Each structure stands twice: as C-alpha cells, then as structure tokens.
Amino acid sequence: xxxxxxxxxGEAVAARIERRWATLSIVIVGVLVGMATFIGIxxxxxxxxxxxxxxxRTLHLSGEFVESNLGSVLxxxxxxxxxxxxxxxxxxxxxxxxxxxxxxxxRATSADVVHGILIQGTNVNTMLVPGxxxxxxxxxxxxxxxxxPCQEFCSFGxxxxxxxxxxxxxxxxxxxxxxxxxxxxxxx
Ligand code: CUA
Numbered sequence: 566x567x568x569x570x571x572x573x574x575g576e577a578v579a580a581r582i583e584r585r586w587a588t589l590s591i592v593i594v595g596v597l598v599g600m601a602t603f604i605g606i607x608x609x610x611x612x613x614x615x616x617x618x619x620x621x622r623t624l625h626l627s628g629e630f631v632e633s634n635l636g637s638v639l640x641x642x643x644x645x646x647x648x649x650x651x652x653x654x655x656x657x658x659x660x661x662x663x664x665x666x667x668x669x670x671x672r673a674t675s676a677d678v679v680h681g682i683l684i685q686g687t688n689v690n691t692m693l694v695p696g697x698x699x700x701x702x703x704x705x706x707x708x709x710x711x712x713x714p715c716q717e718f719c720s721f722g723x724x725x726x727x728x729x730x731x732x733x734x735x736x737x738x739x740x741x742x743x744x745x746x747x748x749x750x751x752x753x
Contacts, residue, residue, distance in 0.1 A: 617698040619674045624650060629698075630674060636747030637663055639739065648747075649673040651680035651693040651715065654722030658749035660729045664738035665708045671701045681717035684730055692717055705732040 675693040715726035731750040
C-alpha cells in the first residue's frame with residue numbers, strides 16, 4: 566500500500582506548488598493593476614499640458630488658423646506669437662520670420678494628416694496632429710536661416726515638405742511689425 570501513500574503525498578506536493586504559482590500570478594496581476602491605477606491617478610493630479618483643439622475641416626473658414634491670421638505677430642508684451650499650419654506637403658507660411666533674443670510661442674496644427682515641425686539646430690520639435698493645437702516655446706540666440714523639415718512621415722510627398730525659419734534683428738522685426746498684420750518671409 567506504500568504506492569497509494571506515495572501517490573497521495575505527490576498529489577499534496579503538486580497541489581501546494583500549484584497554489585503557490587496561482588498566488589504568485591494573482592500577486593503579479595495585482596501589482597500591475599496597482600501600478601496602472603497609481604500612474605493614472607498620479608497623472609490626473611499633475612499639471613497637464615493644456616489640450617486645445619481645432620477642427621481641421623474648418624481651419625480655413627474661421628478661428629485662429631484662418632489664412633489671414635497665419636504668420637508672426639508682435640504682441641504688446643514684446644513677445645512674438647507664430648501661427649502656422651501643416652498640410653500635405655507644405656507649411657503655411659513656408660517661411661517663418663521671427664526676431665532674435667525674443668520669447669516666441671509657436672502655435673500650429675495640421676489641416677489633414679499628422680505632420681511634424683522640426684527646426685534644425687534647435688530643440689524645437691513637435692508633432693502637428695489634426696484636431697489639436699501644438700504649442701511650443703522657443704527663443705533664438707543668433708540670427709540666420711534655419712531649415713524646418715516635416716519630421717513625421719505624411720505620405721509620398723513627405724520628403725519634399727520643408728519650411729524655413731528666418732531669424733532677424735529685433736529692430737528690423739519691430740519695424741516690419743509696425744504696420745500690424747501677420748509677418749512672414751515667403752518670397753523674400
Ligand atoms: Cu508632412 Cu511629412
């Protein structure tokens with residue numbers, strides 16, 4: 566009858582090991598759920614970047630991104646706001662003009678698919694997602710021309726989607742801004 570006893574002992578050992586692994590699996594799941602919950606709550610309590618939306622279907626009809634409002638504007642604070650849109654396969658304006666040593670807020674969105682704005686030689690790099698406004702602060706410490714390629718693949722014309730940023734002297738910019746309106750360096 567020793568065989569039967571051995572079998573019973575074996576079963577008991579197997580059952581114990583099985584329970585141990587089952588407990589471990591439940592603990593792992595519990596830890597993962599806990600982490601997900603913590604991160605979710607934690608992020609909800611952190612200051613979030615504002616989410617601003619813009620309907621890509623009506624960008625050209627009304628609101629902040631109508632064509633006449635695109636380009637650079639000198640605010641009364643002395644800061645500059647640049648508004649731009651990306652579309653297959655260009656940026657509007659294709660040449661952005663800004664003054665040197667000035668806080669600049671770039672506000673941009675996409676009229677169709679996901680594009681990206683990257684200004685070479687700087688840390689400016691943001692995605693343009695249709696439906697959302699991307700805002701990025703920037704400041705240039707030297708004048709000159711900076712290339713601005715689209716850095717998100719946006720279909721077959723992606724390689725040819727380039728813009729330019731022209732950083733000019735502050736006084737020069739202020740003079741150009743005197744007449745009001747929106748500045749760009751398209752065709753210059
Ligand atoms: Cu637009 Cu790539």
